[in-house]
Amino acid sequence: MPRRGGLEWLRARDPGLRAVRRAARVALVACTGFYAARYGLGNHVAAIYALFGAIATGGMSFVPGTPRERARTLLAVLPVAAALVALGTMLGVHSWTAALGMFGVGFLVTYAGVGAPRLGGLAGGLQAFYILACFPPYAPATLGSRLAGLATGIVLMAAAEMWLLPDPPPGRYTDRLARAAALASRALRALAAEPRSPPSAGPEQLTAASQELRLSRVPDDERPTSASARDRALCQGAAYMVHLLGQTRQLTQDARDTPGTRDPAAARLLQASATACHDIALGLSGRGPAPSDAPYTSAAADFEARRVRLPTWSPNSAAVVRGGAIALDIAHTGTFLITAVRIALGAPVPADTTPPAQRPGPFWYAGRPTLSLYASRLRAHLTPRSVYFQNAVRIALALTAARLIVGELDLTHGLWALLATITVMGTSATGTRTALWPAFSGTLAGAAVVAVMLYSVADHVVVYAVVLPPLYLLAFSAGTVLGMGWGQAFSTIAAAAAFAQLGPAMPGLAAVRFTDVVIGGLTGALAGLLAWPQGGAGELRRACSRQLDQSTRAVTEIIGTITGAGTAGDALARTRRAQVAAEASYAQYATERGDPDPAHPADEDWMAILLAGNRVITMGQSLADHCSPGALAAWPPSAAHLRDAAHRLRLTALPLMYDLRSRKPRPTPAEPPAPNAPTDRTVIADVFAASGTRAPDPLLYYAVDAAIWLTGLQGVITAIRRTTDARTAAPG
Incomplete structure (x- = not known):
């Protein structure tokens, strides 16, 4: 001994x-x-x-x-x-x-x-x-x-x-979520301060907070895996929180690289997000009421009105536009996070306004009795x-x-x-x-x-x-x-x-x-x-492969529609159905003791895939709602770069989808980004070039939002592939 x-x-x-x-x-x-x-x-x-x-x-x-x-x-x-x-x-x-x-x-x-x-x-x-x-x-x-x-x-x-x-x-999973919200609140408040400076919570702390929300890091008796609306909302809220922390981490890194770059309207939006995250932390820890999206109401309207009048002559204008788009993405994610937290706390939420053709909506389970949700899961798995x-x-x-x-x-x-x-x-x-x-x-x-x-x-x-x-x-x-x-x-x-x-x-x-x-x-x-020896990991691989397939198809379809290169179809609705199935498979996988399939992507990869699908649905629907078909066709360079980015995302996901379906992950050579690979900065440069000495057309800002969206998705899928390839190439 x-x-x-x-x-x-x-x-x-x-x-x-x-x-x-x-x-x-x-x-x-x-x-x-x-x-x-x-x-x-x-x-x-x-x-x-x-x-x-x-x-x-x-x-x-x-x-x-x-x-x-x-x-x-x-x-x-x-x-x-x-x-x-x-x-x-x-x-x-x-x-x-x-x-x-x-x-x-x-x-x-x-x-x-x-x-x-x-x-x-x-x-x-x-x-x-x-x-x-x-x-x-x-x-x-x-x-x-x-x-x-x-x-x-x-x-x-x-x-x-x-x-x-x-x-x-x-321990309570709500406490983990509350700690992550409190950390995000402090970081966002520092980013919104005047003068702007890097927050005390660095990228490493924000990454660690994201990792603590992953179910593989959570003891069995703490995991929210039941069919109840509360547990569904906690899992969904965790996905939104992971994305919010990721975008906050990006702004934190930008603040270190370009200190002093600050837009007052974006700062107010970040301050509203900080307040919302603070209220979320209080509500989840039982020290305050359920959070409300009230902090966003005036700040979001102010930001939307402000950013379309942004002067173009400032040397920092491109960085300001990019920071503002990320701040808006954080705010958009925060509203979804608040809804999920309110459901978890049993507070009333607005009725689902998702059109019937596009259902299930993101919060389709809100307000339904636990027995009804349990019966629904029984039927779904029969x-x-x-x-x-x-x-x-x-x-x-x-x-x-x-x-x-x-x-x-x-x-x-x-x-x-x-x-x-x-x-x-x-x-x-x-x-x-x-x-x-x-x-x-x-x-x-x-x-x-x-x-x-x-x-x-x-x-x-x-x-x-x-x-x-x-x-x-x-x-x-x-x-x-x-x-x-x-x-x-x-x-x-x-x-x-x-x-x-x-x-x-x-x-x-x-x-x-x-x-x-x-x-x-x-x-x-x-x-x-x-008899069916693959267990929860086998079904989760198939479900995540389908979800990646439908998600990248939806991205291509949405970008093609708003840039005038295609027509709207039902890809987003198929993505919603695939997302529900993948989330159910992930819940089953999380109930298994230990890791029954250690040779394949671990828990952080699964949650990253689910997060990517969630982002496709929420931001994709927002772009479809605000941009009519062909709305960005008048700016060919921006439209072309967005289509190229969507195509590159699909190509990046294809090998991962194959690996998940085949159960035979294979090492793939590293693919450094091509010098002309489209990024959000590329599209922002297009926006200023197309606008000349004028303030950009309001519609062009949706091109910026779409570019931020595609860049984030590209980073998530690339990180998953790198992790998978590293495991495959490891000796033994």
Whole structure:
């Protein structure tokens, strides 16, 4: 053990000792209920169900939230657990009825986790209740004892969540968003100050704040992945905040490069954005009311009127125009961010004004009840293309096959075969392979110890009663601290110690237990490897590839329309639909424990792709609303540069789309920008050249906004490709 000492070593493996505390709760509750029924009431049936009631809801389940929220969740699922036990008791009359029920329960319980992380976290435990009840002996007369034991275990577990070594409340994603908003507010306020100077929050701090919003940096119990309007709004608000921080970072860098360049109207707009971000931080942290877009009303109107009268003779005019366009982009993003935050806080928002032909709008879910949104997600994923659906079918098939095999072979302790199936099933082939070997090796090691224990202790029940609590403490903490194999080994020993108190135990039980685990593990492994093995990452790759495809098509179509080189179509509407699908896939991916596909773009790449799609929709719609078809055709150089930039964006995205679809990322040579590659500065120069000594035509400022938009998208897509190529080219 390292020199730092046992406690420091344990804290390094188990931050906050969360796993140890949870294991202590489960061990004490499970053993208390078991001992009370076994030795106090002499009821073996109630004893085993009290034991499993605590283990299934405390050890086999992951329920996010505060201790009080977890306790409420456990009490809320008690009727469901009782129904599953009753169903298993009735269908256990024949192997084939039990197997049919196993398929229905396996599918429904797993699929119910769509959009509900707490239900998803309880899936394994709920399935265990049916599994336990559907095995011999078939004894409907014992249903009362089974339900009494079950209720005892779950109620005690709910009480323990609140009062027995409770975990500290998990962090809140709203606090992360609030901290990012506060940082953006300080940076924007500094940029709006007179004289203008680089803000104290440098580009590195703004980048770090963006990274902290990515779900890969967020603990499982803090991630907003449910179907509720609040969680949807938090995820969408985070995307807007990432873009706002990125544009603020750009202005910060510009302030360092050209200090003193300042437009009073743009400064007032930045000040309004700073105020809005400050109000967002207060609202999300609970120290103020929900934010309002009031700060933008007069500042935006003032800026729009001011920038079309900007003199052209100043040496800094181009920098002022560019800074103003970025400030307007920040303000535009801020209004969307405020709407998302108001939805997350439960405040009223304006009705969706998106025309029917262009729906779904950006906030289509606002005002809809959670049950309606949950039902909508259930319907949306009832398709073989959905990873939720795929995973539910795979688990149902594996459990059904294991139940049929156990019944056909008449295995005495076949319960462990199905529990092993649940253990090794993952949402991807990688996840299944990762769980398979530790499950087998741990069980084999535990079975060897069990054989020695049963031979040495024989029928001295008091010994089993004494060692049961520490064994379960190790069973539910060793997996986190030492690895899954250790947890499986201690679980095998603890289960043998519990059942040895209910009847005669022979040394051969160890071999029986290991045989059951091998059968269940192999069944789960085959189902996991053969049926839809790509998991959440596979579907997310396809969804993001489609989203990139539709987004870049929409950009090309919008630019072609406003420059007179094309006609408006439905590309933006298709992008909205692709965005919704990609966001749903990302939510599924975020619910998976660990990274099931580390060879491909990691979480920051996925969120960057979603951010790009979001920017295409919001800014693309704004340009389509303000610029009539052919509005910029009167200025050929600007129109040509915008079309070239849109075409270059599409070409940059194509290799990334191919990599995502093919699952075979390949190194691509670096492509330095061509000397004449169009940028926002190029278009700004065109605007001044076309205007001569006059103030630019107001329409030309939309060319500047479009150029800022395209430059930002180009930077996002290029950064994703560089990250992907760097991972692919890395040794090993």
